[in-house]
Amino acid sequence: MIIQKVLNHNAAVVSDDKEEKVAIGSGIAFHKKKNDKINPEQVEKLFVLHHEESNPFADLLASASHEDTTFVQEIMSWLEVDQLMNFNNQTYALLFDHFIHLMKRLREGKRIDNYLLQEIKTLYSDSFQIAEKAGNKLSNNTGFSISQDEIGFLAMHLYAAGKKKTSPQLIQKHTETLNLMVTTMEEDLNTIFPRHTIAYEGLVSHLHVTVKAAEYDEDLMKAPGEMIEMMRNGYPDSYRAAKKAVSVLKNQYGLTIPEDESIYIAMHVQRLMSRGWTDESKD
Template identity: 45%
Template sequence: MIIQKVLNHNAAIVKEGNEEKVALGAGLAFHKKRNDTIDPARIEKLFVLKEKEQDHFTHLLHSIKEEEAEVIRKIVKKAESELNATFNERIYIALFDHIIFTIERVQTGQSSPNYLLPEIKGLYPDEFKVGLWAAEAIEKMTGTSMSEDEAGFIALHLYTARNKHPSVEETMNLTEAIHLMVEVCEESLGVTFPTDTVAYQGLITHLNIAIKTVIQQEDISSTPSEMVQMIKKGYPEVYQSTRAATEALKKEYGLLLPEDENVYISMHIQRILVRIKEEENNHA
């Protein structure tokens, strides 16, 4: 492959046949210049981009610092390895954009609180693990402390980066819908759910599945009537809080969960309340 333009030590525009491509790889363009050849074995990513996308991406690669380009390359490589995923051209650019933006905010001291962090940790644990690794890598490169909030934002982008997953906006909407329902239940019951428990993860996982099922217009199995009555009579306050949450979901997002779902959601919430009570007794 023949170099058409060196973008930085790790990136270059190359020509293969009659086609121009963007090649990425550790040190593949180091001490190289136009018309030099590149060893294909050193190429980690080879992109064919539309003209507008290529102009944007090559400008980014050419304008950012070498260490920034290198840390982003390592983050994406780590993510693909840990998540067993392959990111296509557009996804790679989106991740590149987001991480550059994250680095800029960190370096200028701009904080961005992530109120969806508990849901992100519970719904996307693998992506969050990589997000923490990415935050640590950026912290080492910039010398500036990175919070879990930033790791959570990166995790959201990594989740949507997997093939066949929804857009970042759709993922955010789903996570925000879950957050809304949890908030309504907490307010109704006058408690704060402990987010680091198996019971809480069970709740948000169930909400995630239930809401997705409604969005995709799939059938949800009906609940035996005796179970519905048992939950209504046994845990009336919990059941009412769940109904308030499903009403909020309908009002805010236009999504209607079947009333049967209130039973299962209530069961998850009751598990959380039992957990809270146990902790209170242990510290009494």
């Protein structure tokens, strides 16, 4: 491998098999210059450059400090080795970019709010736990405290990295869809559902499955006739709110689910509205 351009101490554009690529590895470009050789065994990641368009990842590596890129490489390695995560080049670059910009926000004192935080904790709990560990490592490295809002966004990136045919943007859109359904029902009922409860987690988890089924055009279980009558007649407010959320899903996103599904959603809503469940806090 021959260096074409040094990006920082840990990254360089190289010529490899007659292709230009971005090579990443700890200290591989330290005290190196154009036309110097790089030992391929020291390269940890290799990305092909496409000349028909600019390469934002190469630009990121060129603009980031070697201290930051060194730390991000270390945390990415920790995710792969200790947390058994497997990144392709695209997900690696996206997550690398997220860490670099997260550290920049921390230094500049910028704070971002994450109104999807509780839904993220519920739907992507494993990724959230890993994100908290990564956040602790980042906090120890930078000396800055990392908010739960930032942990939530990082969790979405980690969850997307472990899934095929998805991205952080699609994960966020899906989570926003669930949040819209929840707020639609809250507005209809003139209430705020208690977030830190098992009942709320049940509602969000059910909406997650429902929306996924609609996205992939999968069949859902039909509600028994007696259950439909019980919810319509016994709990009309919860049923009405659920129907409205289903209507919003269709109008806003073009997703259709069976009318029976409103019954199951209404059952979760009624559980939240019933006396006793609102105080069922989680540790």
